[in-house]
Amino acid sequence: MVLKLSDEVYAIYAHLQPASIRVKPGASVHRGQVLGLVGNSGLSFEPHLHFQISDGSLLLGAEGIPYIFESFEVLGHGREWKKGEMKTVPEIRKMQMPLKDEVVRFPATPE
Numbered sequence: 001m002v003l004k005l006s007d008e009v010y011a012i013y014a015h016l017q018p019a020s021i022r023v024k025p026g027a028s029v030h031r032g033q034v035l036g037l038v039g040n041s042g043l044s045f046e047p048h049l050h051f052q053i054s055d056g057s058l059l060l061g062a063e064g065i066p067y068i069f070e071s072f073e074v075l076g077h078g079r080e081w082k083k084g085e086m087k088t089v090p091e092i093r094k095m096q097m098p099l100k101d102e103v104v105r106f107p108a109t110p111e
Contacts, residue, residue, distance in 0.1 A: 014050035
């Protein structure tokens with residue numbers, strides 16, 4: 001799914017469940033709105049989301065643009081991470097972007 005944020009900025013969401021998109025083309029969206037449900041397409045056995053901000057609407061035909069999140073929690077690290085290995089107290093990060101292979105969770109309401 002692709003959201004056009006401005007003439008040269010797009011948000012791309014990949015690996016969503018088939019038929020789970022909850023917005024129609026051309027509709028306005030707002031913060032906190034459910035856009036679709038996370039799936040596990042691709043070479044993955046677990047649900048996950050590929051998200052990027054880019055200068056074009058094609059996942060492989062555009063350049064990524066750096067972005068930051070207001071707030072997120074780091075639950076662990078590594079591709080082999082399992083839910084049972086979650087940190088006792090998640091590390092809260094603000095105004096950053098997750099680093100490679102970090103397992104993160106986004107709070108329902110930013111702090």
